[in-house]
Amino acid sequence: MSCMLSESSAKLIEADDASSVQVSLVGGKGAELAHLRAAGLRVPPWFCxxxxxCREFLGVHGWSTNALAQTSEEARQTALAELAKASLAGTWxxxxxxxxxxxxxxxxAVVVRSSANVEDSAQAAFAGQFKTELGLTDVEAVxxxxxxxxxxxxxxxxxxxAETMKRVNDLAMAVVVQQFVPADVAGVLFTMNPTTHDRDQAVVEAVWGLGEGLVSGxxxxxxxxxxxxRSxxxxxxxxxxxxxxxxxVQNKVEERANPRYFCRQAALSEVQVDALVEIGYACEQRVGCPQDIEWAICQDRIYVLQARPITA
Known part of the structure; x- marks a missing residue:
């Protein structure tokens, strides 16, 4: 099923565009990536x-964002099933x-990340609520x-x-397309201890391979x-x-058992831990609040994949 979007100008926003920091257009995740890039951190290339x-896509099917969010669960599920069959079309x-x-x-390969306007704020992270697709290798899959x-x-x-956070009347979704990093080691970094809320401690968590191995449990x-x-x-x-x-070889993400010595060995050296914490504090200083940062190391290079304020 193909949907014809209205004839409109391109809706692509590059990382260095002035509008790349506008949350209303690129969402919380996109805007944060723009800030990280402006800070000189190594962020994988991306565009939005x-x-x-999204509004246009919904509109040609007779829905607005608010209407779809506020309709009954049954009607919404029916609409979503139909919309999932649609194809992209239009001048952009x-x-x-x-x-x-x-x-x-x-x-x-690329990663496709949701970037909602209500995402990654200091009041509500919405972390894990929306969708991310890893390791996509062809245009149709994207x-x-x-x-x-x-x-x-x-x-x-x-x-x-969204209802709990009183944001259901204020929803919009952008999408970030980002270069995929085939990580050797990955994880998260908190510039405030998330357990004790100690502002004088940072916490780094690391696993072998992709960070989704950590996020998924x-x-x-x-x-x-x-x-x-820094001690x-x-x-x-x-x-x-x-x-x-x-x-x-197969162009896909796969789960593997790690060698036994991997289980006993630290995934990070002291030098790498120190470098990550330095990056974390640089992010915190730029935005003015403690940060929750997803990172990856590939061929000894540290990449910042995304960052968000630590929420209570």
């Missing part, structure tokens, strides 16, 4: 499909497809993932959370607690018995 494309689609194709030629990200805005759990991570003076005050070596890895 603005929230206007060819430039979008070409931009995706160019990124795939450079990197081989187009399908874009629609999947749009529709994840209206998943029952996301709507319930597949792997028990290593945990490093670091004082503000490591506590280290816990997690089991890390399994991990998620990129298979470059």
């Amino acid at each position: 499909l603005s929230s206007e494309a 689609v060819d430039p979008f497809r070409e931009r995706v194709r160019a990124m795939l030629e450079l990197s081989g 187009c399908a993932a874009v629609i999947g990200c749009w529709l994840s805005l209206f998943a029952d759990h996301a709507i319930r959370y 597949l792997a028990v991570p290593d945990r490093f607690v670091v004082a503000r003076d 490591v005050v506590a280290t816990e070596i997690g089991a890390k018995s399994r991990g998620l890895y990129w298979n470059p």
Whole structure:
């Protein structure tokens, strides 16, 4: 089923565009990536499909964002099932497809991330509420993932959370397309201890392979607690018995059992822990509040994948 969007100008926003920091257009995740890039941090190349494309997509099917969010669960599920069958079409689609194709030629695979306007604020992170697709290697898969990200805005759990946060009347979804990093080690960094809320401690968690192995609960991570003076005050070596890895031959993410010595060995050196904490404090200083940062290391280079304020 194909939907014809209205004839409109391209809705692509590049990382260095002035509008790349406008949350209303690129969402919380997109705006944060723009700030990280402006701070000189190593962020994988990315661009954004603005929230206007989502509004237009819904509009040609007779829905507005508010109407779909506020209708009954039964009616919403019926509408989402129909919308999931739709295809991208319109004047912006060819430039979008070409931009995706160019990124795939450079990197081989991309990540498609939801970026809602209500995401990653200091009041409500909405972390884990929306959709991310990893390791996509062809244009059609990216187009399908874009629609999947749009529709994840209206998943029952996301709507319930939006209602709890009193944001259900203020929803918009952009999509970030970002170069995929086939991480050797990945994890999260908190510039405030999330357990004790100690502002003088940072916490780094790390697993072998992709960070989704940590986020999904597949792997028990290593945990490093670091004082503000950058001394490591506590280290816990997690089991890390399994991990998620990129298979470059089959072009897919796969789960693997880690070698036994991986389970006993720290995934990060002291130098890497120190470098990550330095990056974290640079992010915190720029935005003015404690940060929750997703990072990856590939071929000894540290990449910042995304960051958000730590919420209460």
